[in-house]
Amino acid sequence: MYPIWDVPYLSSALVIGLIASFHVLPSHLAVGALWVTVYIEKLAYLRNRPDYLDFVKRFTLLLLIFSFIFGSLSGIGIWYSATVSSPRGISGLIHNYVWGWATEWVFFIIEIATIYAYYYTLGKVDPKTHIRIGYLYALAAWISMIIITGILAFMLTPGKWLETGDFFDGFFNPTYFPQLLARTFLMFGVAGIYGLTIASTLKKPTKLDLTKIISRVAFGGMILGGLFVIWYLSKLPQSAKELYTGLPYLSKLGKIALVCYLILVFYFLLTGFVIPRLNNLILTSLLMLLTFVGILCAEGIREGIRRPFIINYFMYGHQVIAKDLPAKNIKAEIEVIQKEGLLPRLGYLPDSLRKITSENRLEVGRIIALHNCANCHAFTEKGLRPLPALFGKLSPQSPEDIDAFLAALGSFPYMPPFAGNDEERKVAAEYLFTLIKK
Ligand code: HEC
Incomplete structure (x- = not known):
């Protein structure tokens, strides 16, 4: 056992929770953004609309600053806070998934290199090459999500790993695919809200055109993401469902998250199909805040229904091992x-x-x-x-x-x-x- 990190008022769990929930914004933006941007860049060449490229430039700059400064810092923040608040929990994860993280970091480095290349070569290399750089980024970013989701989902549903201790048994666990697909499509919602913020600062014809395109992509992503969330919920273990209904604060968080989701979907519906004029900086800024609240609640539930464990059924919240794992020579x-x-x-x-x-x-x-x-x-x-x-x-x-x-x-x-x-x-x-x- 390591020393305990006692945080007055917040408790160490909430420190990680706040940093990690913030991290969802820049990280999911980083994964979703360039699919949207590269699509708009392609339209710019197809429709011969150089004004669209203004958006591409601004959006990518925002991505560079927000995701690759604040996102990277908060990512490190998760490591630091998790390491001091639950050293044995993080150690348990590292002993299983160090090669998973190593692989993720390879793709993260590709992300960093290609996002700089994409930003600084816009208008300087031929369009085809530039779009290829964009796809390279988008793919690397998505692969990093493919990897990290396995480790995240493992903590709630370790599946067959509890018997075998096998890397892939834990990685491809019962909630892996639903969670991966839910995150993959919901990230278009996160990218959409940022995209609309940038679009709202452009001149009118460009603003209205792009508002429509971005809102429609975001709307589709949110609807599909919502469906995959339902699939995800159906895959949760019985103990998690019982906690959700048994602890009143969890169902409250669930209701808030649902309201945030519905408001966002409704906004994308309005600006995408009915009144694109509605899109403005103040509204999107408020909705960004709403997105954060929704994420905070959803991630809070995901963590809450894992109680009393850090790694479900294996390691308790107070970092004591609950169960034998003979395959790894670990004793309760x-x-x-x-x-x-x-x-x-x-x-x-x-x-x-x-x-x-x-x-x-x-x-x-x-x-x-x-x-x-x-x-x-x-x-x-x-x-x-x-x-x-x-x-x-x-x-x-x-x-x-x-x-x-x-x-x-x-x-x-x-x-x-x-x-x-x-x-x-x-x-x-x-x-x-x-x-x-x-
Ligand atoms: C893994 C997390 C976790 C750990 C560790 C934990 N608790 Fe709790 N405790 C909870 C949760 C969650 C609740 C429910 C609070 C709520 O309803 O909002 C709770 C509720 C309580 C309550 C209120 C009684 C009740 O029925 O709701 C008391 C008292 C309490 N805990 C004491 C303790 C003490 C003392 C310890 C250490 C010996 C401890 N807890 C360790 C998560 C934990």
Whole structure:
């Protein structure tokens, strides 16, 4: 076990959540954008409309700055925040998928090289070559999505990997294809909203023409993407469906995501087929915000229905291994920790905290509690699922009441069993009780 990253108010989970949800915007833009742009570039040559190329230039510049600066930075942000908040979780993924990531980075480098080439050679090389560079980019970007989706989907539905430990059994898991197709088509919606933003800054005839084209592509993508989301939902394991209906906040997120989706589809329908004039910078900026809210909710659900695990059925949210994986020589840890204790595994602790004494009870209790709960709960008065408030509602009368709650944690469908022996559970309960009295 590594030290715990305790983030007041937010909890470490929400830090990753915010960075990762933001990252969806530039990353999905990066994958969707050039299919749309190259299509418009082709139309520019076919219809002899050099004014369309203005759009191509501006859109690509936006892509360069937004996706390849903010997107890259937030991508690294996910690695940093995931590494400190759940080092064993990320280690579990790397031990399975390091070659997956290595492959993704090869395509990412092709993306970076070709996007610069595409931007700086517009109007300087012959159209055919330029369009080829565009397709090369678009293909490399999509392949990076093909790869990363396997790892993302694996975390929720590891499938046969749980028995075989095999790279491809985990990669081509039950939700892989529905999720890949859903992301592939929904990204045209993300690209569409950016495209409309750029189009709204152009002169009238160009603006109206391009608004129509972009909105129609985005509308089609959103409808197909929506259908694949339905397929995706049907493939979810029963435990995930039960969590979704059992935890009220998840169904609330679901409703918000649906409303965001419908508003976007309606806007694309209006600007694509009825009144392209409607497209303007203020509206698209608001819709961009709405897109972000929708993504935040959808990704929040995807993470939420995996509880109490980081890697479903294999590693709990508190980073303890739940299940034997003989193929990889990995043994379940939870029962052992409940017998032998968590403290012997916290190698980073100073000697003064390695044994429970009458002086250090509360301090050790806090460390044990942090290891067990901080990935999902804030320890502060306010914030994400704050423990003082949640316990306050249960109104325990003594540390023993909390101890009984901790002993029963495993019976909640969304919380892992307590990781620690009886004495550790007792000091954790004593510490948690001090939070409520405050
Ligand atoms: C894997 C994530 C996760 C971990 C780890 C976790 N919890 Fe929770 N906990 C939740 C979720 C989700 C809820 C439901 C909150 C809601 O309904 O919004 C919850 C609810 C609670 C509640 C309210 C009771 C209830 O029935 O809803 C208490 C009290 C609580 N947790 C205490 C703890 C304590 C103490 C620990 C550590 C020993 C812990 N939790 C570890 C996710 C977790």
